[in-house]
Amino acid sequence: VIDIRKLYAQTGKFTYDPGFLSTASCSSAITYIDGDKGELLYRGYPIEQLAVHCDYMETCYLILYGELPSVEQKKAFTARVTQHTMVHEQMQFFLRGFRRDAHPMAVLTGLVGAMSAFYPDSINLHDAGQRDISAVRLIAKMPTLVAMAYKYNMGQPFMYPQNKLSYTGNLMRMMWATPCDEYEPNPVIERALDRILILHADHEQNASTSTVRLCASSGTNPFAAIAAGVACLWGPAHGGANEASLNMLYDIQAQGGVAKIGEFINQVKDKNSSVRLMGFGHRVYKNYDPRAKLMRETCHEVLDALGLHDDPLFKLAMTLEKIALEDDYFIQRKLYPNVDFYSGIVQKAIGVPVSLFTAIFALARTVGWIAQLNEMISDPEYKIGRPRQLFTGAVQRNVVPIAQRA
Numbered sequence: 001v002i003d004i005r006k007l008y009a010q011t012g013k014f015t016y017d018p019g020f021l022s023t024a025s026c027s028s029a030i031t032y033i034d035g036d037k038g039e040l041l042y043r044g045y046p047i048e049q050l051a052v053h054c055d056y057m058e059t060c061y062l063i064l065y066g067e068l069p070s071v072e073q074k075k076a077f078t079a080r081v082t083q084h085t086m087v088h089e090q091m092q093f094f095l096r097g098f099r100r101d102a103h104p105m106a107v108l109t110g111l112v113g114a115m116s117a118f119y120p121d122s123i124n125l126h127d128a129g130q131r132d133i134s135a136v137r138l139i140a141k142m143p144t145l146v147a148m149a150y151k152y153n154m155g156q157p158f159m160y161p162q163n164k165l166s167y168t169g170n171l172m173r174m175m176w177a178t179p180c181d182e183y184e185p186n187p188v189i190e191r192a193l194d195r196i197l198i199l200h201a202d203h204e205q206n207a208s209t210s211t212v213r214l215c216a217s218s219g220t221n222p223f224a225a226i227a228a229g230v231a232c233l234w235g236p237a238h239g240g241a242n243e244a245s246l247n248m249l250y251d252i253q254a255q256g257g258v259a260k261i262g263e264f265i266n267q268v269k270d271k272n273s274s275v276r277l278m279g280f281g282h283r284v285y286k287n288y289d290p291r292a293k294l295m296r297e298t299c300h301e302v303l304d305a306l307g308l309h310d311d312p313l314f315k316l317a318m319t320l321e322k323i324a325l326e327d328d329y330f331i332q333r334k335l336y337p338n339v340d341f342y343s344g345i346v347q348k349a350i351g352v353p354v355s356l357f358t359a360i361f362a363l364a365r366t367v368g369w370i371a372q373l374n375e376m377i378s379d380p381e382y383k384i385g386r387p388r389q390l391f392t393g394a395v396q397r398n399v400v401p402i403a404q405r406a
Ligand code: ACO
Pocket: 206, 236, 237, 238, 239, 241, 268, 275, 276, 277, 278, 279, 280, 281, 282, 283, 284, 333, 335, 338, 339, 340
């Protein structure tokens, strides 16, 4: 690693690296990825162990505070989060300004940004105590906001949080119960959804996390910075890939299913086509994304438990994966399934509507975004983010008054 800042100070020379292919934008102690080995660690713990031994609340504590909690610490943290699950009642009226069919990510971007207006007592980014309250508020309120966006879209009454349930059980109830029902979360679905949250909790300097860091580097408030992260995550090359991946499987199925995979793969390989195999490829992983392995495992478990093992979409996905992994185009470019390839199938199986997939991802990633923001602001070397450019426009020229212009 070359610290280019010294070279810049001495010579005024800087590097040109669009897309940050070879530039570290910060130092970080939160998440480690070895892209060649397909390894992912949160604070040193392998994702495979966290997925089996921990729940999302423990994972949040680990990512935010650096260590796994003791029983007492987990209880206290969960109680703090639980205290903040309600959103300001006025948020409902703000939400009602959206069209009913608005995409949940459009609604979520607006709602999260609006939190800075509803919680002005915790918007000072430079106060560590206030940042911590904002962190807890964001983690606590995201499920409520995501469920509200869903209920609004469905035309159903909003469900208030029920704090005797787990974090994930509460999310399920707010999405799927109605005031007329007694609702008990199905434990298989609760565990699967919790695992989705764990696997998406942080992923070092991806596009949305870098957006949050850059946005917050100006000193703006945490809610505004996280709203920027939500907006960035929405794109199909990033978090929106889970929705795009499921829609791709639906399209292949509609055109004839497994028999049409070859034709689809040829389209993907065609240099003149912009079609990509969604849920495949990653900037850092040049091996199987470890989250995709866990997601595929969860997919088996969920489909078996729900009696959906013959799900044609899952079979289609497995065949598509096998064909792609044996194809020279994908082998040469080291393109493997990423987390989004199977997460859509799991979410669909447990009843999450396709348009809500990326909002669930945003909910899960909120803790990572806040932890990264905290890390940046606490760094003594922290500076506003301000990339340079290679100017390719016109050199200096004189203005001709409009009456004399040809
Ligand atoms: N399908 C087909 N070809 C692909 C794919 C894909 N999914 N991904 C990359 N390639 C090809 C490119 O066409 C390019 O080929 P070339 O060298 O012949 O021009 C080569 O592989 C390298 O691709 P880049 O786009 O340069 O790789 P980059 O690191 O910039 O992009 C990205 C990574 C955006 C994830 C890309 O692989 C992609 O678009 N994947 C599909 C969308 C997706 O699944 N995104 C989710 C990522 S995980 C996440 O955000 C949670």
